[in-house]
Amino acid sequence: MTSLRRFSTAARQVSILGRQFETDNLTNVSESVLTRIPRRLHKIPNHPIAIVKARIEAYFHKTNSRYAVLDSMSPAVSVADNFDRLLIAPDHSSRSPSDTYYINKDTVLRCHTSAHQHEVLASKASDTGYLLTADVYRRDEIDLSHYPIFHQMEGIRIFDKKSLLSESASDVFEPLPKGSYKFWHTMCTKVIDSTGLSNTSTNPIQPAHSQSDSEIVGAHLKRSLEGMVWELFGHDKNLQIRWIEAFFPFTSPSWEMEVYYQGKWLEVLGCGVMQQKILDDTGNSDKIGWAFGLGLERIAMVMFGIPDIRLFWSQDPRFLSQFDSHETKPVITFQPYSKYPSCYKDVSFWCPDGFHDNDMFEVVRDVAGDLAEDVAL
Ligand code: FA5
Numbered sequence: 001m002t003s004l005r006r007f008s009t010a011a012r013q014v015s016i017l018g019r020q021f022e023t024d025n026l027t028n029v030s031e032s033v034l035t036r037i038p039r040r041l042h043k044i045p046n047h048p049i050a051i052v053k054a055r056i057e058a059y060f061h062k063t064n065s066r067y068a069v070l071d072s073m074s075p076a077v078s079v080a081d082n083f084d085r086l087l088i089a090p091d092h093s094s095r096s097p098s099d100t101y102y103i104n105k106d107t108v109l110r111c112h113t114s115a116h117q118h119e120v121l122a123s124k125a126s127d128t129g130y131l132l133t134a135d136v137y138r139r140d141e142i143d144l145s146h147y148p149i150f151h152q153m154e155g156i157r158i159f160d161k162k163s164l165l166s167e168s169a170s171d172v173f174e175p176l177p178k179g180s181y182k183f184w185h186t187m188c189t190k191v192i193d194s195t196g197l198s199n200t201s202t203n204p205i206q207p208a209h210s211q212s213d214s215e216i217v218g219a220h221l222k223r224s225l226e227g228m229v230w231e232l233f234g235h236d237k238n239l240q241i242r243w244i245e246a247f248f249p250f251t252s253p254s255w256e257m258e259v260y261y262q263g264k265w266l267e268v269l270g271c272g273v274m275q276q277k278i279l280d281d282t283g284n285s286d287k288i289g290w291a292f293g294l295g296l297e298r299i300a301m302v303m304f305g306i307p308d309i310r311l312f313w314s315q316d317p318r319f320l321s322q323f324d325s326h327e328t329k330p331v332i333t334f335q336p337y338s339k340y341p342s343c344y345k346d347v348s349f350w351c352p353d354g355f356h357d358n359d360m361f362e363v364v365r366d367v368a369g370d371l372a373e374d375v376a377l
Pocket residue numbers: 111112113114138140145146147148149150152154248250251267268269270271272291292293294295296297298
């Protein structure tokens with residue numbers, strides 16, 4: 001463990017957005033992560049993360065439901081909010097310092113936007129729902145679609161139990177054209193357990209819910225999210241998405257949505273019917289609801305054809321300026337550019353008899369490889 005800890009033990013405090021935190025032997029926030037906290041890409045005008053955020057908010061505001069918009073919550077949250085209050089088991093692997101950035105034993109950098117569920121629901125910021133966007137932090141692998149800091153949007157919709165049917169039916173959704181794009185539904189399937197004595201399910205309806213209430217909430221959730229991707233991807237008839245069963249301690253039943261992108265299924269969000277205990281614990285026992293958490297980078301990569309998640313952190317105008325026209329141009333396709341600024345080299349030399357231009361070109365190719373874009377006499 002000690003070798004993984006990159007934070008200097010000499011520093012007794014870390015500062016996060018102006019707040020000081022004591023460190024202890026669990027502290028593992030790295031300097032490179034700390035310096036990125038103030039960037040908050042979702043609040044930079046014309047940044048692709050901010051564009052996706054705004055388009056999703058606009059979509060949800062077109063339905064009849066009301067959603068409060070939150071996007072300035074501090075990334076330093078209590079271990080209780082990040083895990084315990086979401087019913088995440090004490091021995092769950094996500095709590096390990098190898099997965100989560102600890103500021104100290106009681107405080108972490110939120111590893112998902114669900115960390116704010118308790119606070120927001122208890123504050124009664126909205127009695128119908130909210131959309132909350134934030135930077136989140138995980139000690140994850142780094143590759144084209146994973147990065148230790150990324151952005152999530154959490155959506156919550158709560159209904160009065162008494163008027164669930166009428167409330168959920170009053171939402172307006174643009175009709176999805178039948179059969180023009182592919183959806184695979186894997187609904188919660190009933191599985192007979194191996195003893196054959198009782199019915200169990202891999203993705204159960206909660207004992208606190210009737211089957212019909214849970215199904216109404218689940219259907220409203222899926223319909224809302226299908227409409228969202230349909231709108232985000234410009235009614236692209238070739239878009240392929242699928243629902244698969246999932247597990248989250250804070251929802252049941254739960255699903256993940258995947259989008260087919262560059263020959264692979266890419267997971268873009270997790271969602272489900274909220275655990276009733278979370279609503280009960282926050283003074284909302286008269287409510288029933290759904291929740292989703294989506295990765296904004298993943299959506300932006302598919303929407304704009306951005307091939308590498310690291311590009312979102314670029315401060316190169318060749319990246320950012322490509323999104324300036326997003327208000328007038330609904331479909332923007334990212335144009336790749338070189339990672340290296342262009343640089344010209346003039347070379348002059350005496351040549352022996354019989355020297356051909358190609359001999360020189362070959363020397364350049366041997367030395368510079370693909371970095372040399374063009375060699376001209
Ligand atoms: C969660 O974080 C849950 N809190 C989501 C949720 C909320 C479920 C509410 C139910 C109810 P997950 O770890 O799967 O789940 O992350 C959600 C999404 O974040 C993923 O689908 C993916 O789009 C994105 N994501 C996850 N890890 C990374 C990463 N390292 N880099 C970029 N995006 C990521």
